[in-house]
Amino acid sequence: MLRDDATxxxxxxxxxxxxxxxxxxxxxARARFFRNKAAVGGFVLLMMIAAFALFGGLLSEWEPDFVxxxxxxxxxxxxxxxxxxxHYFGTDSSGRDLYARVVQGTGISLxxxxxxxxxxxxxxxxxxxxxxxxxxxxxxxxxxxxxILMSIPFMFVLILMLVIFGRSIFMLFLGIGLISWLDMxxxxxxxxxxxxNKEFVEVAVATGVHPLxxxxxxxxxxxxxxxxxxxxxxxxxxxxxxxxxxxxxLGVQEPNTSLGALISEGASQMQYGVLWQLFFPLLFxxxxxxxxxxxxxxxxxxxxxxxx
Amino acid sequence: MLSFIARxxxxxxxxxxxxxxxxxxxMYTAPGGPFNSERPLPPEVLANIEAKYGLDQPFWxxxxxxxHGVIFNFDFGPSFQxxxxxxxxxxxxxxxxxxxxxxxxxxxxxxxxxxLGIAAALRQNxxxxxxxxxxxxxAQVLPNFVMAPxxxxxxxxxxxxxPGGGWAGGQWQYLVMPVIALSTSYMASIARITRxxxxxxxxxxxxxxxxxxxxxxxxxxxxxxxxxxxxxVLSYLGPAFVGMITGSVIIDIFFSTGGIGQFxxxxxxxxxxxxxxxxxxxxxxxxxxxxxxxxxxxxWIDPKxxx
Numbered sequence: 001m002l003r004d005d006a007t008x009x010x011x012x013x014x015x016x017x018x019x020x021x022x023x024x025x026x027x028x029a030r031a032r033f034f035r036n037k038a039a040v041g042g043f044v045l046l047m048m049i050a051a052f053a054l055f056g057g058l059l060s061e062w063e064p065d066f067v068x069x070x071x072x073x074x075x076x077x078x079x080x081x082x083x084x085x086x087h088y089f090g091t092d093s094s095g096r097d098l099y100a101r102v103v104q105g106t107g108i109s110l111x112x113x114x115x116x117x118x119x120x121x122x123x124x125x126x127x128x129x130x131x132x133x134x135x136x137x138x139x140x141x142x143x144x145x146x147x148i149l150m151s152i153p154f155m156f157v158l159i160l161m162l163v164i165f166g167r168s169i170f171m172l173f174l175g176i177g178l179i180s181w182l183d184m185x186x187x188x189x190x191x192x193x194x195x196x197n198k199e200f201v202e203v204a205v206a207t208g209v210h211p212l213x214x215x216x217x218x219x220x221x222x223x224x225x226x227x228x229x230x231x232x233x234x235x236x237x238x239x240x241x242x243x244x245x246x247x248x249x250l251g252v253q254e255p256n257t258s259l260g261a262l263i264s265e266g267a268s269q270m271q272y273g274v275l276w277q278l279f280f281p282l283l284f285x286x287x288x289x290x291x292x293x294x295x296x297x298x299x300x301x302x303x304x305x306x307x308x
Numbered sequence: 309m310l311s312f313i314a315r316x317x318x319x320x321x322x323x324x325x326x327x328x329x330x331x332x333x334x335m336y337t338a339p340g341g342p343f344n345s346e347r348p349l350p351p352e353v354l355a356n357i358e359a360k361y362g363l364d365q366p367f368w369x370x371x372x373x374x375x376h377g378v379i380f381n382f383d384f385g386p387s388f389q390x391x392x393x394x395x396x397x398x399x400x401x402x403x404x405x406x407x408x409x410x411x412x413x414x415x416x417x418x419x420x421x422x423x424l425g426i427a428a429a430l431r432q433n434x435x436x437x438x439x440x441x442x443x444x445x446x447a448q449v450l451p452n453f454v455m456a457p458x459x460x461x462x463x464x465x466x467x468x469x470x471p472g473g474g475w476a477g478g479q480w481q482y483l484v485m486p487v488i489a490l491s492t493s494y495m496a497s498i499a500r501i502t503r504x505x506x507x508x509x510x511x512x513x514x515x516x517x518x519x520x521x522x523x524x525x526x527x528x529x530x531x532x533x534x535x536x537x538x539x540x541v542l543s544y545l546g547p548a549f550v551g552m553i554t555g556s557v558i559i560d561i562f563f564s565t566g567g568i569g570q571f572x573x574x575x576x577x578x579x580x581x582x583x584x585x586x587x588x589x590x591x592x593x594x595x596x597x598x599x600x601x602x603x604x605x606x607x608w609i610d611p612k613x614x615x
Contacts, residue, residue, distance in 0.1 A: 148323045151596050155554040156572070156588040157331065163576045163584065164334055242452050247453045248557065248573055260453070267562075269455035271465065278457060291448040 029225070032302040039298020046291040049284065053107035062097035064104045065255045071295050081276050090276040093269050098280060098284065101257055106284050109239050109257040113292075116238030117231040119177040124184025129215050131185070132192025139189070145177040146185055154179045155175070155244070162250045172251050176238055187230055188223050194220050227304035232296035241286065259285045310608075311465055316603055319595045323541065327592040328378060332371050335581040361386060361598040384586030388579075395586035397570050403590070405475055406567035413541045413552055421495040425502025426529070428570045432507065440499060447496030453554040455489040456562040473564035501544055508538040531587045535609055542606055546599045553591050 023031075033039055057064075081090035081098075081305025089098035126130055131142040158175035195201065196219065205215045245251035252258040259281050266278030349357070358364045365373075377383040384395035428440035450458075463485060464472040476482050509515060510533060518528045557569035564570070568587050577582035 135590060136318075144319070147319060148326060151320075151323050151592070151599055152327055152330075153550060153554065153588065153591045153595050155593055156584075157334075158329075159572070159576055160331060160334055160584050160588055163579060164337070164581075236449075242454060244451070244558070248561075248576075250576065263454065263457070267453075267460075270457060270461055275461075278461075282458075285454065286449045290445075293445070293448065 029302040031299050037299040038294045042291040042294025056103040060100040062100050064100035067095050084155040089280045102280050105257045105259045105262045113235035113239040116176045116180040117235045120180040120184040123232050124181035125188045128185040128188025129192045129219050134187035151181050191223050230299045236292040331588050332583045385582045387583050395582050397575050402568035402571050409486045412487045417491040417494040421498025425498040428503045429506035439507050444496040444499040447492045451493050453490050453558045455492050459485045487561050490555050501540050505540045509533045509537040546602050549598045
């Protein structure tokens, strides 16, 4: 009897479970992501930084390009961060409000990262999917080209380009776009190789669907998980990359600024005892990178459970 | 093995050629020559100077002369900025310095990173593991251009322990900060990669067999787990090498070490194209050579790779 009771109970449980709605892959991933405290923390931090970049300017009492000549040269003593003067983060060596500058710099750095990631997602995914799907000689040639591009020291070539064609945001975006998709193409290709032998692709081939349509409708959607993960992890790398170039003075030009340019300026001022000019840009830089890494790691654990 | 090397070289050499041609074409299309300054030179003088540097020749002749010089004589031509120096002189002056601190940074990044990673993997979920993971996450957001000012601030301005810059023939005081600044973020990545691949290897069947046979832990780690666990680390060394060479630009700016990075940026601002090209090609050649060595090591360590 006892055993029967247990069986009945188990059956009841089972029938109860059957009523639970099936969870999609994405719902599953979302649940996994939100269980990960570090990832959620990173996500919240990222939202706050994005809000800061978008709406932080509204709180600012000064324009980013307003030069207060009375503060010029007296930055170390007069430009100290304070709420009374409205310079929350202090001023920089030319008497500009650092808060407004950091808002502007954070925005541009985020934009650079996002543009790099978008190019990587579009170009890299399509390139990799096409190479992987067609295979054979097409694959060999396309991937050999990626190999060759990857072994070129791009930072140096980009600097050469910036010197020759002049420094502008456009050149910077072009340079970042040129390199960002390479890794993504490799990842997408590898994933396509495993997907293209699945039954649903065979069915599509058998029913005579056009190859490009198969790639766009059947393969690319199945790549999305891994693509999103690597795009998120690519953003901080692009931000570091841009900051590096701007740090050298070759990237974003005045009156625009980015976190790298601000860090560079701050580093040159610290010997005069002006630490806030290094501290605030650095803080936002580090937080942004941290947040992206945590969100990326969380997404990887959520969407790509094999790879930990 | 020989055919593997040969096949890799068939990729490496065209890559290098593409790099040479690409940078030459970029330089050729540059608007304005290196001698177009704010105070325009008299046309005769300009013509004389251009003739001296061969700038009056047609494109094909110039590129042929350049490539010939690079390949057969390792000659990158004269510098446009420094009248009596060739690009080779500049490289000969700066490169040994870059090589010295680059080498030590590489050694530090690999040894510290690998030991930290292995220690964390062996003591998984203890304070040591958390410490190692914490360090590697923290160090990842500190690229060299962030590390360098922080180090300068702490060790030179506040503590006054280390000189703020210079080279002085490579004495250790002058090496400490460049090496730390350059190696930190790579150390962190290597530690992370080592930890996760070691954890993976320690869960495989052949390690379980080794444990079941009663082998001492030390022997299991060094003889059995080490080799497969090092494969992902090895494939990271290529990008790390490129990153460190690029980072040397920052190191030279911050610590006035006088390596090629300093000349590179200096030439970038002075439009000294021949120096920029020479250094770009040198770095490209080094990268390709280094990737080749990593590939060979990979094939040697990983028995699954057929070459």
